[in-house]
Amino acid sequence: MTVPGSIAEQVLDVARAAVAGAPNDQTRAQAQAVVDRLSGPLRVAIAGRVKAGKSTLLNALVGERLAPTDAGECTKLVSRYRRGAGYQVSAIMRDGRTEQLAFNRTGGALDVQLGALSERDVVMLDVVWPTTALETITLIDTPGLASINDENSRRTREFLEQQDERPSDADAVIYLMRHAHRSDMAFLDAFMDRSVTSASPVNAVAVLSRADEIGAGRLDAMESSSRIAARYQHDPQLRGLCAAVVPLAGLLAETGLTLREDEVASLRTLAGTHPDVLERMLMSADQFCETSASELTVELRRALLDRLGVFGLRLALTEIREGRGTTAATLGPILVEHSGLTALRQLISQHFMPRARVLQARSGLVALRSLARSLEPIVPALAADIDRRLEQLEASTVQFSQVRAAHLVASGAASVAPSERAELDRLFSASPSPAMLGLGPGTSVDQVQTAAAAAIARWRTQAGDPLADPTTVEVYDIATRVVEQVYGATIAR
Ligand SMILES: Nc1nc2c(ncn2[C@@H]2O[C@H](COP(=O)(O)OP(=O)(O)OP(=O)(O)O)[C@@H](O)[C@H]2O)c(=O)[nH]1
Numbered sequence: 001m002t003v004p005g006s007i008a009e010q011v012l013d014v015a016r017a018a019v020a021g022a023p024n025d026q027t028r029a030q031a032q033a034v035v036d037r038l039s040g041p042l043r044v045a046i047a048g049r050v051k052a053g054k055s056t057l058l059n060a061l062v063g064e065r066l067a068p069t070d071a072g073e074c075t076k077l078v079s080r081y082r083r084g085a086g087y088q089v090s091a092i093m094r095d096g097r098t099e100q101l102a103f104n105r106t107g108g109a110l111d112v113q114l115g116a117l118s119e120r121d122v123v124m125l126d127v128v129w130p131t132t133a134l135e136t137i138t139l140i141d142t143p144g145l146a147s148i149n150d151e152n153s154r155r156t157r158e159f160l161e162q163q164d165e166r167p168s169d170a171d172a173v174i175y176l177m178r179h180a181h182r183s184d185m186a187f188l189d190a191f192m193d194r195s196v197t198s199a200s201p202v203n204a205v206a207v208l209s210r211a212d213e214i215g216a217g218r219l220d221a222m223e224s225s226s227r228i229a230a231r232y233q234h235d236p237q238l239r240g241l242c243a244a245v246v247p248l249a250g251l252l253a254e255t256g257l258t259l260r261e262d263e264v265a266s267l268r269t270l271a272g273t274h275p276d277v278l279e280r281m282l283m284s285a286d287q288f289c290e291t292s293a294s295e296l297t298v299e300l301r302r303a304l305l306d307r308l309g310v311f312g313l314r315l316a317l318t319e320i321r322e323g324r325g326t327t328a329a330t331l332g333p334i335l336v337e338h339s340g341l342t343a344l345r346q347l348i349s350q351h352f353m354p355r356a357r358v359l360q361a362r363s364g365l366v367a368l369r370s371l372a373r374s375l376e377p378i379v380p381a382l383a384a385d386i387d388r389r390l391e392q393l394e395a396s397t398v399q400f401s402q403v404r405a406a407h408l409v410a411s412g413a414a415s416v417a418p419s420e421r422a423e424l425d426r427l428f429s430a431s432p433s434p435a436m437l438g439l440g441p442g443t444s445v446d447q448v449q450t451a452a453a454a455a456i457a458r459w460r461t462q463a464g465d466p467l468a469d470p471t472t473v474e475v476y477d478i479a480t481r482v483v484e485q486v487y488g489a490t491i492a493r
């Protein structure tokens with residue numbers, strides 16, 4: 001799955017050597033975990049404060065209502081959803097054991113029975129599900145962050161935070177927030193990986209969640225929330241913590257992707273209500289469920305409200321009235337389109353995925369470094385060898401720097417000319433190759449060298465600009481190093 005010669009591949013080699021030389025089962029299992037991690041999909045955790053909409057977003061990304069999201073239900077255990085051949089749920093226990101669990105699906109969501117197990121002994125639920133949505137990404141739902149002493153928050157922090165002696169269990173984080181709260185900043189800050197390169201928010205994106213609720217469900221809610229997200233994105237403190245901020249109405253996405261024909265039938269009945277009455281109904285949840293307001297039963301109305309929220313109801317009813325979405329097949333995609341899910345997916349595929357291997361390599365490297373420390377008293381030669389290889393990797397690879405530079409450009413922290421952005425994006429988004437210089441596969445070595453030499457000279461000049469700030473100089477320096485690698489590869493051949 002990995003690109004030969006890539007940084008992930010090289011870290012994988014060190015991990016395999018650690019498996020081969022491991023003196024006991026425990027260290028072998030630790031090294032094997034790094035091997036598994038580097039050869040598996042990217043692990044993306046969804047985190048945020050209590051009721052930010054994390055489980056709902058997970059369902060939207062999977063396209064199924066798997067994670068329970070009822071208002072009264074809170075996620076208590078870290079739950080990992082990954083692709084597998086069959087359906088299976090197990091508990092990963094503190095003592096390292098794995099226990100298979102019974103489950104059923106009530107109202108669509110998974111209802112997992114812990115049986116005789118105590119929540120306190122469970123580190124994580126492991127859900128294996130046969131869906132293509134989880135092919136390239138493993139999603140991790142986490143309990144809501146509340147306060148320092150709260151048990152659920154502790155589980156999430158334990159899972160995500162980078163500890164000195166242990167790497168984070170996630171390769172990337174989608175952080176949901178309803179407002180840029182001070183504690184959101186503190187939580188995000190704690191997830192930052194500062195261990196390999198200097199601090200880089202490249203492994204976090206923020207989502208302004210439940211965006212439809214901004215402005216009391218008015219139809220321009222998503223435009224308002226886009227403006228707020230854009231403002232957050234320019235906040236210097238937040239910009240230093242995550243790569244981007246996008247607005248999202250996760251509920252709309254989840255419902256759009258799982259909309260049933262009977263629900264649309266109920267909506268059609270509602271759409272027939274007199275506009276004045278309907279307008280009054282949509283003023284509040286209480287008025288919407290007021291018994292005499294519509295011929296549709298209160299129970300069905302409540303169900304629609306849970307599935308769509310006031311904004312979603314307003315949108316769906318407008319679309320039905322205007323004949324654009326009158327069936328589940330036509331209305332569902334409209335809801336998804338308005339949810340902001342496409343922009344988030346794009347961010348995942350353009351921001352996370354290309355860097356997935358580098359991010360994973362970075363996690364792997366941290367894990368191996370901590371493994372080397374525990375191997376030191378038992379097999380000092382192996383520990384020293386692992387350390388030496390990791391040091392070499394870190395010093396020689398440009399890829400960690402590329403990821404950082406990509407962030408500095410994307411976040412606006414470096415002030416590069418708009419005309420240079422596309423070229424810099426190309427330089428920072430893949431392993432060094434002639435394609436970065438806009439050269440096709442048939443280009444001769446001479447031509448590559450000429451183009452590379454010209455580019456090196458240009459980026460060096462930029463880096464030497466006495467008026468440029470240090471961050472911008474760093475970006476141009478990295479650009480120079482990347483092109484130097486392209487040039488170097490022509491000589492090595
Ligand atoms: N209007 C609206 N409601 C939402 C949205 N996302 C989630 N909700 C509702 O908010 C409530 C909580 O959603 P969850 O997805 O369970 O939130 P969570 O962050 O997983 O909550 P915890 O696990 O308890 O921390 C549910 O009633 C959802 O239906 C959204 O985008 N818009």
Ligand SMILES: [Mg+2]
Pocket residue numbers: 054055056068069074075141142143144
């Ligand atoms: Mg939840």
